[in-house]
Amino acid sequence: MQRLTISIDDDLADQFEQWSDARGYANRSEAFRDLLRKELGQSHVQAHPDTACVGTLSFVYDHHERTVALRLMDMQHDHHELTVSSMHAHLDHDLCMETVILRGPALVVQTFAQKVLAERGVHQGHLHLVPLTRA
Missing domain, CATH: 3.30.70.1150 (ACT-like. Chain A, domain 2)
Structure with a gap:
């Protein structure tokens, strides 16, 4: 597993924290992974409509x-x-x-x-x- 470090502004970080807490994520990493999987999946479907x-x-x-x-x-x-x-x-x-x-x-x-x-x-x-x- 790789570790990524990102910087985001305080307002966005607060919104992300509230969003992940409201959905019951145990940690921000899993919430971020789910968001990334969703976006990558949608992008893959758009690029490869026969998926x-x-x-x-x-x-x-x-x-x-x-x-x-x-x-x-x-x-x-x-x-x-x-x-x-x-x-x-x-x-x-x-x-x-x-x-x-x-x-x-x-x-x-x-x-x-x-x-x-x-x-x-x-x-x-x-x-x-x-x-x-x-x-």
Whole structure:
């Protein structure tokens, strides 16, 4: 393991300390390593869109919207090579939440997620993408 020494201004150091404490890090080194891994992973995905990744796509939709549930299910079946698993939850009388675990090349997963989120009846959602490479 290598030791790095960095200098940052007092305000930034205080913010970093508060951030790492709030997230329960035992020390600043582990907090810094996690931030660096995240940034390097995102940079790797941008530079290499064919990078293998896993992701969770979570979205909320109105199941009363005409055919939305069927369209969303068809999209997952049409991309069965990406869809590992899904979970469906009823939030209230109108709204449902679905979380889909996806696996495949980063760009393909991102493209599929964007198409799902753009479907009429989907209110909002988010893709959390994790590259399967070691940073």
